[in-house]
Amino acid sequence: xxxxxxxxxxxxxxxxxxxxxxxxxxxxxxxxxxxxxxxxxxxxxxxxxxxxxxxxxxxxxxxxxxxxxxxxxxxxxxxxxxxxxxxxxxxxxxxxxxxxxxxxxxxxxxxxxxx
Amino acid sequence: xxxxxxxxxxxxxxxxxxxxxxxxxxxxxxxxxxxxxxxxxxxxxxxxxxxxxxxxxxxxxxxxxxxxxxxxxxxxxxxxxxxxxxxxxxxxxxxxxxxxxxxxxxxxxxxxxxxxxxxxxxxxxxxxxxxxxxxxxxxxxxxxxxxxxxxxxxxxxxxxxxxxxxxxxxxxxxxxxxxxxxxxxxxxxxxxxxxxxxxxxxxxxxxxxxxxxxxxxxxxxxxxxxxxxxxxxxxxxxxxxxxxxxxxxxxxxxxxxxxxxxxxxxxxxxxxxxxxxxxxxxxxxxxxxxxxxxxxxxxxxxxxxxxxxxxxxxxxxxxxxxxxxxxxxxxxxxxxxxxxxxxxxxxxxxxxxxxxxxxxxxxxxxxxxxxxxxxxxxxxxxxxxxxxxxxxxxxxxxxxxxxxxxxxxxxxxxxxxxxxxxxxxxxxxxxxxxxxxxxxxxxxxxxxxxxxxxxxxxxxxxxxxxxxxxxxxxxxxxxxxxxxxxxxxxxxxxxxxxxxxxxxxxxxxxxxxxxxxxxxxxxxxxxxxxxxxxxxxxxxxxxxxxxxxxxxxxxxxxxxxxxxxxxxxxxxxxxxxxxxxxxxxxxxxxxxxxxxxxxxxxxxxxxxxxxxxxxxxxxxxxxxxxxxxxxxxxxxxxxxxxxxxxxxxxxxxxxxxxxxxxxxxxxxxxxxxxxxxxxxxxxxxxxxxxxxxxxxxxxxxxxxxxxxxxxxxxxxxxxxxxxxxxxxxxxxxxxxxxxxxxxxxxxxxxxxxxxxxxxxxxxxxxxxxxxxxxxxxxx
Ligand code: SF4
Ligand code: SF4
Ligand code: SF4
Numbered sequence: 001x002x003x004x005x006x007x008x009x010x011x012x013x014x015x016x017x018x019x020x021x022x023x024x025x026x027x028x029x030x031x032x033x034x035x036x037x038x039x040x041x042x043x044x045x046x047x048x049x050x051x052x053x054x055x056x057x058x059x060x061x062x063x064x065x066x067x068x069x070x071x072x073x074x075x076x077x078x079x080x081x082x083x084x085x086x087x088x089x090x091x092x093x094x095x096x097x098x099x100x101x102x103x104x105x106x107x108x109x110x111x112x113x114x115x
Numbered sequence: 116x117x118x119x120x121x122x123x124x125x126x127x128x129x130x131x132x133x134x135x136x137x138x139x140x141x142x143x144x145x146x147x148x149x150x151x152x153x154x155x156x157x158x159x160x161x162x163x164x165x166x167x168x169x170x171x172x173x174x175x176x177x178x179x180x181x182x183x184x185x186x187x188x189x190x191x192x193x194x195x196x197x198x199x200x201x202x203x204x205x206x207x208x209x210x211x212x213x214x215x216x217x218x219x220x221x222x223x224x225x226x227x228x229x230x231x232x233x234x235x236x237x238x239x240x241x242x243x244x245x246x247x248x249x250x251x252x253x254x255x256x257x258x259x260x261x262x263x264x265x266x267x268x269x270x271x272x273x274x275x276x277x278x279x280x281x282x283x284x285x286x287x288x289x290x291x292x293x294x295x296x297x298x299x300x301x302x303x304x305x306x307x308x309x310x311x312x313x314x315x316x317x318x319x320x321x322x323x324x325x326x327x328x329x330x331x332x333x334x335x336x337x338x339x340x341x342x343x344x345x346x347x348x349x350x351x352x353x354x355x356x357x358x359x360x361x362x363x364x365x366x367x368x369x370x371x372x373x374x375x376x377x378x379x380x381x382x383x384x385x386x387x388x389x390x391x392x393x394x395x396x397x398x399x400x401x402x403x404x405x406x407x408x409x410x411x412x413x414x415x416x417x418x419x420x421x422x423x424x425x426x427x428x429x430x431x432x433x434x435x436x437x438x439x440x441x442x443x444x445x446x447x448x449x450x451x452x453x454x455x456x457x458x459x460x461x462x463x464x465x466x467x468x469x470x471x472x473x474x475x476x477x478x479x480x481x482x483x484x485x486x487x488x489x490x491x492x493x494x495x496x497x498x499x500x501x502x503x504x505x506x507x508x509x510x511x512x513x514x515x516x517x518x519x520x521x522x523x524x525x526x527x528x529x530x531x532x533x534x535x536x537x538x539x540x541x542x543x544x545x546x547x548x549x550x551x552x553x554x555x556x557x558x559x560x561x562x563x564x565x566x567x568x569x570x571x572x573x574x575x576x577x578x579x580x581x582x583x584x585x586x587x588x589x590x591x592x593x594x595x596x597x598x599x600x601x602x603x604x605x606x607x608x609x610x611x612x613x614x615x616x617x618x619x620x621x622x623x624x625x626x627x628x629x630x631x632x633x634x635x636x637x638x639x640x641x642x643x644x645x646x647x648x649x650x651x652x653x654x655x656x657x658x659x660x661x662x663x664x665x666x667x668x669x670x671x672x673x674x675x676x677x678x679x680x681x682x683x684x685x686x687x688x689x690x691x692x693x694x695x696x697x698x699x700x701x702x703x704x705x706x707x708x709x710x711x712x713x714x715x716x717x718x719x720x721x722x723x724x725x726x727x728x729x730x731x732x733x734x735x736x737x738x739x740x741x742x743x744x745x746x747x748x749x750x751x752x753x754x755x756x757x758x759x760x761x762x763x764x765x766x767x768x769x770x771x772x773x774x775x776x777x778x779x780x781x782x783x784x785x786x787x788x789x790x791x792x793x794x795x796x797x798x799x800x801x802x803x804x805x806x807x808x809x810x811x812x813x814x815x816x817x818x819x820x821x822x823x824x825x826x827x828x829x830x831x832x833x834x835x836x837x838x839x840x841x842x843x844x845x846x847x848x849x850x851x852x853x854x855x856x857x858x859x860x861x862x863x864x865x866x867x868x869x870x871x872x873x874x875x876x877x878x879x880x881x882x883x884x885x886x887x888x889x890x891x892x893x894x
Contacts, residue, residue, distance in 0.1 A: 011364070012342055012346055012364070014339070014360055014361065016185060016186070016330070016339075016756050017186055017756055017772060018183070018184060018185055018186055018189060018756075021186040021189045021190060021768050021769075022189050024768055025170070025189055025192070025768070026170070030890070031768065031883075031886050031890070032771070032882060043358045043360075043363060043812070043813050043814060045813055050363075051358050051813070053358070053360055053363040055360070072125070074125045075121060075123045077172075079121040080121075080123045080172065080173060080175075081173050081183055081184045082121060082183065083184075083339045083342075084119075084339055085118060085119025085120075085121060085122065085181070085183065085342070085343070085346075086119070086121075088121045089121065098120075
C-alpha cells in the first residue's frame with residue numbers, strides 16, 4: 001500500500017498555528033486535544049550570538065491525514081491553510097525527493113487515525 | 116500559478132457562488148468582525164439548505180492569500196454561533212449602567228431613540244457635546260470620523276489612544292514629508308503575475324522596523340507575503356528589541372533599547388551620507404533639504420547612537436551599508452514607531468533613508484498610491500459648516516493632528532471628560548462607542564480614568580459591537596449588534612484604499628439573529644440623523660459603490676469578481692509621470708514638490724523641521740533615580756495570532772492558544788527576582804499595578820520586559836465593579852496620560868519603566884470554564 005505523509009519546511013514555519021486550529025475545526029476536536037501540535041523550541045542563544053527558534057508542527061495520534069479530503073483531490077485541511085505555505089502532502093516517495101532538495105525540512109508519516 | 120507547493124487547487128476558477136455536495140459555497144473576502152485590519156483574505160463559506168454555516172475554508176482563487184487563513188477566520192463558526200454573542204438591539208436605563216439588565220428592542224426603536232437623543236443634545240448643548248469614540252483596524256475603525264461628521268453631525272470623533280499612538284503618527288509624517296499616505300512595502304499585491312510579474316522586482320532586503328506583520332497583518336498587509344519573498348531569496352533585517360520568531364530568520368537583527376529608534380535612524384543616515392552610499396540622482400532631483408539633513412545627522416555618529424540604543428557602533432554601520440547596497444530594499448515600519456513621543460522624528464528618519472537610497476516608488480521598494488486612486492476623505496465634514504468645524508477639540512493646540520485626521524485630540528478629550536461642566540471649551544454629554552473596547556487595555560492609556568469620567572459625566576451613550584464588552588457594559592443605554600464578515604455585503608480595500616493592491620467583496624452568505632454591518636448601520640442611522648449626507652443615494656448598495664468604490668464599479672460587479680486587483684493603478688516612478696500630484700505635475704505632493712528631508716510643514720507647525728532624538732520620558736537615562744524602584748524597561752502590546760487586541764477571548768480554540776496575559780522576562784532577571792516560569796507577578800509602574808503571568812524567555816534582553824495588552828475575562832462576573840475582571844491585568848492602566856510629542860502624537864506605550872515581583876496567588880484560566888461558557892454553539 002502506498003504510504004502518505006506530511007512534509008514540513010521548518011525553516012519557514014512561522015508557528016502561526018493555523019494547521020493546529022484548522023485540524024481541530026475540520027475534525028471537531030475539543031480543547032485540550034490536538035490532531036497536530038506546533039512544538040516550540042526556542043528562542044535560545046547560541047555561542048555565535050544567533051538564536052535558535054524552531055516551530056515543529058507534529059501530527060498526533062488523532063491525525064487521519066484528511067483522507068476524506070485527499071480522496072476528493074483536495075489538500076489536507078492543515079496544508080490548505082498553512083500561512084507560510086510550508087506544508088506538503090503526498091506519497092512518501094515524492095516527498096522524500098522534496099526532502100533531498102532542501103535542508104531544514106521534516107517528513108512525518110503518521111498512521112492514519114480511524115475516526 | 117502556484118505561490119507555494121501545497122496550495123489548494125480543487126476550486127480554482129469557480130464562480131463567486133456554487134453548489135458542492137448539497138451545500139452552497141460563497142467566495143468572498145474577509146474583513147471584520149472577527150477583528151482584523153483590511154487584509155481581505157479569500158474565504159469560502161459552506162452553507163446548508165437551512166441557511167446554517169457548516170464550515171469555512173480559505174479561497175485558493177485569491178491572488179494574495181491563495182487559500183491561506185489565520186486562526187481568527189478559521190474559527191469563524193465558533194464566533195458567529197457563540198452563545199455569548201449579542202444578536203438583537205437592546206436597551207437599559209441609565210441607573211442600570213454596569214448592571215446586566217438589558218432588554219431586547221427593535222432596530223426601529225433603537226434608531227428612533229438615538230435620533231431623538233442626538234437632536235436633544237444638539238439643541239441643548241450643541242452638536243460638539245456628542246463624542247464618537249472608535250477603535251482600530253476593524254471595518255468601523257477607519258469610518259470613525261465619518262461616523263461623527265456624516266452620520267451624527269458632530270465634529271468630535273476620537274480615537275482614544277493617548278497621542279493617537281497608532282498608524283496616524285506615521286501617516287502624518289508621510290503626508291507632511293512626502294505628500295502620500297504610508298508607503299507600503301511592495302509585495303506585488305496588485306500585479307497579476309505576483310512575484311513573477313515582469314513589472315516586479317524581488318527585494319534584496321526586507322527590513323522590519325518595529326513591526327511584526329506576520330500575526331498583525333497591519334493595515335491590510337498580508338504579513339506572510341514576506342515569507343513568500345524570503346523563500347524566493349529576499350534577505351531580512353529586523354530592528355526590534357525582542358527576538359520575535361521572524362527575527363531569528365533575519366541575517367541582521369538590531370536589538371535596540373525600546374524607544375531609541377530615532378537615534379538609530381539618524382546614525383544610519385549619517386553613515387550612508389558620510390560614506391557616500393546614497394542615490395545622488397534621486398537626491399538631486401527629488402529631495403529637498405539634503406544638506407541640512409546631512410548637517411543634522413552628523414550630530415549622531417554611530418558611536419553615540421550605539422551608546423543610546425545599546426548596540427555596537429559596528430553593527431549600526433553594517434546595517435546602514437547593507438541597507439544602502441541592497442537594490443531594491445524595503446522597510447516595513449510599524450506601530451512601535453508610533454508609540455513614543457519622539458516617533459514622528461523616527462519616522463522622518465526612516466522616510467529619509469528610503470528616499471536617499473532611491474527606494475521610493477520603485478519595484479520591490481516602497482509603494483505609493485496613485486493620487487487618482489484614493490477615496491475621498493472627510494465624508495460629511497464640509498456639511499458641518501465652519502462654526503462646528505472650528506469647535507473640533509484641539510484644533511488650536513494641535514493643528515497637525517486634528518486638522519489631518521479630523522479627530523479631536525484624545526488626551527484633551529479625557530481632560531474635558533474629567534472636567535465635566537467645567538471643561539475648558541465645552542462639556543461632552545453624549546457618548547458613542549463604535550467598534551471599540553478601549554477600557555480593556557487596548558487603545559487608551561489610563562482606561563480607569565476614562566471609565567470614571569464617562570460613567571459620571573456622559574448623560575447618554577450607545578455602543579456598537581458583536582459582544583457585550585466591559586466598555587459598553589459600563590457606559591451605554593443602547594447596544595447595537597454588529598454582524599460578522601460572512602453576514603453582510605461590503606467592500607474591503609487593502610490599506611484603507613491607499614495602496615494600489617486590491618478591493619475585495621465581503622459577500623454575505625448567512626444571517627444570524629438581527630445584526631447589521633458597520634456600513635449598513637452607518638447608512639441607516641445617517642439617513643435619520645443627517646439626511647443631507649445620505650438622501651442622494653438610491654439605496655445601501657448605491658451608497659457602498661460611492662463610499663468604497665468611488666463609483667468605479669458597482670458592488671454587484673465586484674461581488675462576482677470577488678477580488679479586484681488594481682492592475683490599472685499599478686505603476687512605479689509616478690513622481691516622474693505626474694501621478695502623485697492632483698495638478699498632474701511631476702514630483703511629490705508636498706509644498707516643495709520633493710521629499711522633504713527638511714520638512715517645511717513641520718516648521719510651519721512649530722516643530723523642528725529636521726529629525727532629532729529625545730529620550731523616553733521614563734528610562735534608565737532620563738529617570739535614573741527611579742530605576743531602583745522600577746528596574747525594568749517596559750514594552751507592551753506585541754501582537755499574537757489568536758487575538759485582535761481585546762477580541763477573541765470567547766473563542767475556545769483561540770483562548771487555548773494564549774489563555775492568560777503574559778509578561779516576558781529574561782531568565783537572568785527571573786532568577787534574580789525569584790520568578791518561576793508560569794508564575795503570576797505584580798507589575799507596577801509609577802502609574803499603578805496589575806497582575807500578569809511570567810513567561811521566562813530569552814525573547815527579551817535582561818532589563819527589558821514585554822507585557823501583553825487587551826485582556827479581559829468574558830467568563831467572569833459581567834457587572835460593576837468587576838466588569839469581566841477588566842482591571843485585574845490591564846497593562847494600559849500603567850501607561851501615563853498626555854505625555855505626547857510636540858505635534859500631539861505618540862505616547863510611551865512601548866518605552867516605560869516598571870517593577871516585577873512574584874505573587875503567591877494563581878489566576879490561571881480554567882479552560883474547562885471557558886469551554887463550558889462558550890464551547891456549545893447556538894445554531
Ligand atoms: S492531515 Fe488532517 S488530520 Fe492530519 S493534521 Fe492535517 S488537518 Fe489534521
Ligand atoms: S500552519 Fe504552517 S506556518 Fe503555521 S504553524 Fe502550521 S506549519 Fe507552521
Ligand atoms: S488576516 Fe484577517 S481576514 Fe485574513 S484570515 Fe486572519 S482574520 Fe481573516
